[in-house]
Amino acid sequence: DQQVKQNSPSLSVQEGRISILNCDYTNSMFDYFLWYKKYPAEGPTFLISISSIKDKNEDGRFTVFLNKSAKHLSLHIVPSQPGDSAVYFCAAKRYGNKLVFGAGTILRVKS
């Protein structure tokens, strides 16, 4: 039972344009959502998060949107930079519980 889904295995974007990474979830009990970024041979690093009581959270070039009715969240990166090229994981959790991760989306930003 895959509770968190990232249906796009990869995404290619031109430098300076917007990158939009999508994530869907099935468990309505999730109350916190996170995005992690992972470079090869490194562990994932936290990028941005959002509580289920909000619908938007912004941090510099990164914005996460949450649509609870659709059980959908997205990560927007504007403007995209070559250094943003990495694997992006969407994750969800309930209070006190482990993270449930999606399969990841490989983002490639072309210069």
Next chain:
Amino acid sequence: GAGVSQSPSNKVTEKGKDVELRCDPISGHTALYWYRQSLGQGLEFLIYFQGNSAPDKSGLPSDRFSAERTGGSVSTLTIQRTQQEDSAVYLCASSFGTSGDNEQFFGPGTRLTVL
């Protein structure tokens, strides 16, 4: 270094052998998690420890897998009688607590290859 460290970084073993993977969490972090990432897959939760509470073992795939956390700090993940399907990157993470805004910091992982 102030980050989560894991050892070894790479481990190659023969099918049927036991392996131990080590995680040193960030000092002061009360919660410690183990995940694994198989080829082409997302991160899969294995087990987590929170303070002195009983660990949540709900993600361990079989009874060949076990983990302990000594003194509330270092953790060891043990896989007995390894199988080829155990090949994966095993990631450890730690956090101050387990509430939503307690970020989990990940180590670099141990790449396990079972021949």
